Amino acid sequence: MRIMVVGGGGREHAIIKKIKENKSVEKIYALPGNGGIARDAECVAIGAKDIDGIVAFAKENKIDYAIVAPDDPLVLGAVDALEAVGIPCFGPRANAAIIEGSKVFSKNLMKKYNIPTAQYEVFTDVESALEYLKTAPIPTVIKADGLALGKGVIIAMTRDEAMDAVRSMMLDKVFGKSGDSIVIEEFLTGPEVSVLSFTDGKVVVPMVSSMDHKRARDNDEGLNTGGMGTIAPNPYYTPEIAAECMEKIFIPTMNAMNAEGRTFKGCLYFGLMLTEKGPKVIEYNCRFGDPETQVVLPLLKSDLLTVMQATTNETLADTEVEFDGGAACCVIMASDGYPTAYEKGYEITIPDTVADSVYVAGAEIKDGVLVNSGGRVLGVTAVAPTLRGAIADAYGKVDMVKFGNSYCRRDIGARALLALED
Ligand code: AMP
Numbered sequence: 311m312r313i314m315v316v317g318g319g320g321r322e323h324a325i326i327k328k329i330k331e332n333k334s335v336e337k338i339y340a341l342p343g344n345g346g347i348a349r350d351a352e353c354v355a356i357g358a359k360d361i362d363g364i365v366a367f368a369k370e371n372k373i374d375y376a377i378v379a380p381d382d383p384l385v386l387g388a389v390d391a392l393e394a395v396g397i398p399c400f401g402p403r404a405n406a407a408i409i410e411g412s413k414v415f416s417k418n419l420m421k422k423y424n425i426p427t428a429q430y431e432v433f434t435d436v437e438s439a440l441e442y443l444k445t446a447p448i449p450t451v452i453k454a455d456g457l458a459l460g461k462g463v464i465i466a467m468t469r470d471e472a473m474d475a476v477r478s479m480m481l482d483k484v485f486g487k488s489g490d491s492i493v494i495e496e497f498l499t500g501p502e503v504s505v506l507s508f509t510d511g512k513v514v515v516p517m518v519s520s521m522d523h524k525r526a527r528d529n530d531e532g533l534n535t536g537g538m539g540t541i542a543p544n545p546y547y548t549p550e551i552a553a554e555c556m557e558k559i560f561i562p563t564m565n566a567m568n569a570e571g572r573t574f575k576g577c578l579y580f581g582l583m584l585t586e587k588g589p590k591v592i593e594y595n596c597r598f599g600d601p602e603t604q605v606v607l608p609l610l611k612s613d614l615l616t617v618m619q620a621t622t623n624e625t626l627a628d629t630e631v632e633f634d635g636g637a638a639c640c641v642i643m644a645s646d647g648y649p650t651a652y653e654k655g656y657e658i659t660i661p662d663t664v665a666d667s668v669y670v671a672g673a674e675i676k677d678g679v680l681v682n683s684g685g686r687v688l689g690v691t692a693v694a695p696t697l698r699g700a701i702a703d704a705y706g707k708v709d710m711v712k713f714g715n716s717y718c719r720r721d722i723g724a725r726a727l728l729a730l731e732d
């Protein structure tokens with residue numbers, strides 16, 4: 311089979327490495343991929359948002375199956391466009407990808423179908439939003455409606471901060487049109503859990519749970535980032551909580567999308583907060599999470615391509631989706647200074663002995679040498695029978711990967727270990 315993967319980060323690298331395990335795969339293209347992915351797939355310089363370019367490439371190169379991994383092309387309708395020329399895809403159509411593409415849509419969906427989430431109000435004009443904030447409970451959470459590179463959520467600890475956030479989204483348009491509508495919602499507390507799931511619109515099959523570490527520095531200090539590391543499974547996500555989520559969140563969400571005529575097929579990501587009043591949805595994503603994928607897929611024992619095709623063909627109920635009983639840890643290595651100012655162009659050395667465990671996110675090949683081109687450069691994953699073992703192995707491998715100014719958190723998984731010992 312000839313496979314095309316749209317996207318070019320660590321998540322796509324993890325998907326590609328897993329897909330390669332299937333013997334029927336003869337060729338994998340990555341659009342655009344990156345310098346590190348080039349070890350495992352043929353990278354093609356077509357951007358993930360260039361829908362016409364993606365479709366033309368897929369037709370010309372007789373692609374048998376396409377995997378659209380990032381949010382932007384899904385929301386822009388890449389799957390609809392590929393299906394229109396007869397290419398089967400993994401990923402939701404645009405009318406279902408809206409579950410991530412519009413926070414107003416997803417909040418209203420949850421309200422309509424009684425899916426537990428933070429209380430909220432929607433605003434389309436700045437005056438009403440500011441008026442509401444005069445008496446709203448503080449802290450509060452301000453969210454731009456549309457995609458905002460993962461930065462459209464502001465947790466305001468004071469009333470002034472909340473008002474500034476509203477003005478910057480609605481008047482200064484820091485996130486462009488994504489700030490035309492905003493959601494102001496209740497501030498929730500509790501452990502966060504990421505649950506990725508496969509769904510074909512008939513059944514929803516959760517993958518092993520995981521925990522992201524979003525802050526830049528140890529002890530959850532520093533700025534929010536795209537994710538500095540992950541572990542799986544998440545110890546807070548007990549079998550009892552999993553059963554409650556299945557009943558109150560996962561199945562109701564799948565049914566709600568069907569009822570709206572927006573059947574979701576692909577990977578539906580549930581960002582959950584385990585509050586004192588039970589699990590609540592913080593966010594939906596219409597795709598695999600990054601860097602959650604880098605711990606979830608290495609634990610998948612079943613064949614990923616087979617599961618993906620079952621999702622497309624609506625035969626997921628008859629397909630085995632099995633996970634390893636062990637644990638995984640992924641540590642992100644960044645160029646120090648990320649997520650603000652950081653330098654590019656440092657040569658990256660990845661010994662062959664650890665290459666299989668490295669998922670490259672931001673690197674390019676310059677004059678034959680792999681150099682960093684992004685702030686989050688790569689992730690190093692280890693799988694072991696225990697979480698403690700996975701963490702130790704991941705850091706052991708991290709110390710073998712070298713590039714100038716490299717930085718990583720040293721406490722990925724520490725909180726999870728504490729939770730396990732409680
Ligand atoms: P997102 O960019 O949607 O992943 O949100 C970023 C982070 O903001 C989440 O992972 C949560 O930690 C936090 N967050 C979002 N909504 C809320 C909320 N209602 N209450 C507390 N924290 C939240």
Ligand code: GLY
Binds near residue numbers: 460537598601
């Ligand atoms: N790790 C969170 C996300 O992929 O959005």
